[in-house]
Amino acid sequence: MxxxxxxxxxxxxxxxxxxxxxxxxxxxxxxxPATQDRVRxxxxxxxxxxNSVARGLRTQRTRTIGLISDQIATTPFAGRMLAGAQDAAREHGHLLILVDTVGDPDVEAEALRALAGQQVDGMIYAAMWHRVVQAPAGLPDGTVFLDCRPAAGGFPAVVPDDRAGGRDAVRLLVEAGHRRIAYVDLDEPERPVASGLRHEGYLEVLAEAGIEPDPALHVCGAESSAAGGRAAAAQLFDMPADRRPTAIFCFNDRMAAGVYVAAHRRGLDIPRDLSIVGYDDQQLVAGELDPPLTTIALPHYEMGRWATEVALGVREPPDDGQPYLMPCPIVRRDSVGPPPAAAPTPAGGEPLTTP
Amino acid sequence: MxxxxxxxxxxxxxxxxxxxxxxxxxxxxxxxPATQDRVRxxxxxxxxxxNSVARGLRTQRTRTIGLISDQIATTPFAGRMLAGAQDAAREHGHLLILVDTVGDPDVEAEALRALAGQQVDGMIYAAMWHRVVQAPAGLPDGTVFLDCRPAAGGFPAVVPDDRAGGRDAVRLLVEAGHRRIAYVDLDEPERPVASGLRHEGYLEVLAEAGIEPDPALHVCGAESSAAGGRAAAAQLFDMPADRRPTAIFCFNDRMAAGVYVAAHRRGLDIPRDLSIVGYDDQQLVAGELDPPLTTIALPHYEMGRWATEVALGVREPPDDGQPYLMPCPIVRRDSVGPPPAAAPTPAGGEPLTTP
DNA sequence: CACGATTGCTCAATCGATTGAGCGCTCAAA
DNA sequence: TTTGAGCGCTCAATCGATTGAGCAATCGTG
Structure with a gap:
């Protein structure tokens, strides 16, 4: 039939x-009214x-939006981003056409032509982690950049507010009473923009709190993994007791997991002896740690929605041409507490406890 | 322009x-040839x-396929499934239209109509974990079921071969020399089809190996998490030494992670004192454990490809009408070893070591 | 009652491609 | 020279909807 x-x-x-x-x-x-009823x-x-195809041909609007990304599969956040984009599209009666370019520029060019051929009403160019990208040639005007920013500007974009997230993370620790707060980062060549921004947030809060940043407390792991975090934490724990941090802010939850391991090996209890804040709110990591990790969530779902809404024209991007900075929610769990009551000052150091 | x-x-x-x-x-x-060149x-x-829209109207083929699923975002496997589907679609010159129904039947019905309106050339109905579903009304003929099987049959479907995976997992342990092998499962009301099938595989291999299954070695956690696995493992470790398992097959990697925790708390070394095999190959869990977990991988990428190829008619589904069972690859890491040399037989038990 | 305005609906062009039928030409065979 | 076949290309219908223009009937007004 x-x-x-x-x-x-x-x-x-x-x-x-x-x-x-x-x-x-x-x-x-x-x-x-009578005719209306009969028709209905x-x-x-x-x-x-x-038939949307016929309608699309006539009206030149297809009620579809194209989402082109480099790697759909790689990160667990991708799904949340797609879900946000898809929900927003559906709410506005649109369908999402998905293309994964596998990071291949030829595939990307082909995908762009295919989507243009489909007459999509809007286009989203997504990365799966916050970075600066070169906008490919042939990208339609108004393409929205999702979780990345075009090197040359000129397009609306949305990225996580990593700097504010970094501030929130460190503020959590400062407010708990910590003064010696380390930042576990990634080694230079691998370091993503997110890390730089989170580090800036870290420095800002230290400045606010009148804490002199100690370069020795900025340590790096070679890779974004538990192993990387463990190695970096080991450096920290090897420091003389009076210089050792009482709290650690980690670039991400996976590295935080490594810090947990290192801490346990030294017999340090979290959060009694050491407070930890992560980043990303990666469920399988942050939620499964013991104790559950306090962290800053990446707002992928919201960013996906934002991008779609801007692509559909139902929301305006910032008029200064800058990327929209999506707030990263604080996720309070159980890895932050006050610093150890007796500060570790074994060899003639001045006690840190305030009167 | x-x-x-x-x-x-x-x-x-x-x-x-x-x-x-x-x-x-x-x-x-x-x-x-001359005209061809001029045209080109x-x-x-x-x-x-x-313009694909105009072409689609004329030819009635849009070179798109619709993928409708209940939850895109929830599992880390979803991305791999989408990636597989998308790659296959691209290779055949098709685009993937994605709809997430959020599990809502109204949204689902609406999505079905929208996709029909778009004249998609093929349709995939995906679940994000292996289960039996009621095919919604209005599903076009030839819709491919992905990671789920229609209760009433009548549609091509692909699901992981969980039974064979269970066999492989347990065979790994039997071949390493284990005879007392536990299965850490989920509690009844939550138990998914995958678990039942993996358990069948477990029993088959025990039978093959002439091992009498011990019901006491089939233990359950309340939830599919590290906590669930830890609780189940604790039961096992509380058993008298001569009945205690030397190896544990876990329903999934998350529960295996809990078994690791329980084992470490009892001072058991993996794999020296206890061998463990998981399921799913969930990167963030299996790869990050210490030692890395030997497990059975879920073939989501391959299933995504399969579904798309069948939907496009470039691959034939099994002609017996049964779901295609996609093999689950064995991922050998470091959590399996021979059973402890001196079998734990403290109180007059017969030594298990063979002559 | 005549005329314009309003109401309720239809006509036919249009979107941009595909495709079966067909046209005019050349060339070979009869 | 006629006929037929083959070649190279064009004509025009078509897919299924939307939409500006327009038509016939009815209504209101002077």
Whole structure:
């Protein structure tokens, strides 16, 4: 049984296709109520669904938006981003067309042409982690950059507010009373923009609190993994007791997991002896640690929504041309406490406890 | 600058649009080489990309396939599944339209109509974990079920071969010399089909090896998490030494992570004192454990490809109407070793070591 | 009652491609 | 020279909807 066309509905209702079209699209100002009812009944009885392809050809609007990204599969955050984009698209009656370029520029160019050929109403160019990208040639005007910013500007973009997130993370620790706060980072060549921004936030809060930043407390792991975090933490724990941090802010949850391991090996209890804050709120890591990790969440779902809404024109991007900075929520769990009551000052150091 | 149409190319090449169409589609049997060249040059010079919407209307084939699923975001496997589907679609010149129904039947019905309206060439109905689903009304014939099977049959489907995976996992342990092998499962009400199948595989291999299954070695955690696994493992470790397992097969990697924790708390070394095999190959869990977990991988990428290829008609589903069982690869890491040399037989038990 | 305005609906062009039928030409065979 | 076949290309219909223009009937007004 072939799908019903508008002409089938028209025949069933005894009117022209024009009338059916007008009724189906709610342009009923000049259609009598009786006719409207007949059309609607006819449509229902033949099971009519408008053919979007034909409509798209005529109206030049397809109610689809294209999302092109380099790696859909790699990160657990990708799904949340897609979910946000998809939800927003659906709420506005649009469909999401997804293309993964596997990071290959040829595939990317091909995808761009395919999406243009599909007459998508909007385009989103997504990365799966916050970075600066070179906008490919042929990107339509108004393409929204998601979790990345175009090197040359000129496009709306949304990225996590990593700097504010870094501030929040460190503020959590300062407010708990910590003064010696380390930052566990990634080694230079690998270091992503997110890390630089989080580190800036870290420095800002230290400055606010009147704490002199100690370069020795900025340590790096070779890779973004538990192993990387463990190695970096080991450096910290090897420091003389009076210089050792009482709290550690980690670039991400995976590295924080490594810090946990290192701490346990030294017999340090979290949060009694050491407070830790992570970043990303990576469920399988942060939630499964013991004690559960306090962290800063990456707002992927919200960013996905934002990008779609801007692509559809139902939301305005910042008018200064800068990327929109999506706030990163604080996720309080159990890895932050006050610093150890007796500060570790074994060899003639001045006690850190305030009067 | 508006997009070039076929008529622009025709004008530039001095031919009719028919000729351009024939050349662009490679139906050049009756077109002179000289004309072909002129057309191709003209197309390149005006930057012509065929309008898929118009073509779709005419040919009734849109080169898109719809993927409708209940939860895109929830599992880390979803991305791999989408990646597989998307890669296969791209290789065959198709685009993937993605819809997440959020598990809502109304949204699902609406999505089905929207995709039908888009004239998708194929449809995939995906779940994010292996289960039996009720096929919604209005699903087009030939819809492929991905990671789920329709309760009533009648559609091609692909699911992981959990039974074979269970066999492989347990065989790994039997071949290492273990005879007392536990299965850490989920509690009844939560237990998914995957677990039942993996347990069947477990029993089959025990039978093959002539090992009498001990019901006491089939223990359950309340939830699919490290906490659930830890609780279940604790039961096992509380058993008298001569009945205690020397190896544990876990329903999934997360529960295996809990078994690790329980083992460490009892001072058991993995794999010296206890061998463990997981399931899922969940990178963030299996790869980060110490030692890295030997496990059975879920073939989500491959299943995504399979579903797309069947939906596009480039691959045939099994002709017996049963779901295709996708093999689950064995991922050997470091959590399996021989059983402890001196079997734990403290109180008059018979030594298990063979002559 | 005549005339214009309003109401309720239809006509036909249009979006941009594809494709079966067909046209005019050349060439070979009869 | 006529006929037929083959070649190279074009004509025009078509896919299924939307939409500006327009037509016939009715209504209100002077």
């Amino acid at each position: 072939a799908r019903a066309r508008i002409s089938d509905v028209a025949a069933a209702a005894g009117v022209s296709t024009s009338t059916v079209s007008l009724v189906m699209n709610g342009r009923v100002a000049r259609i009598s 009944e006819a449509a229902a009885s033949v099971g009519y669904t408008p | 508006a997009r070039a149409r076929i008529s622009d190319v025709a004008a530039a090449a001095g031919v009719s649009t028919s000729t351009v169409s024939l050349v662009m589609n490679g139906r050049v049997a009756r077109i002179s 040059e003209a197309a390149a010079s005006v930057g012509y990309t065929p």
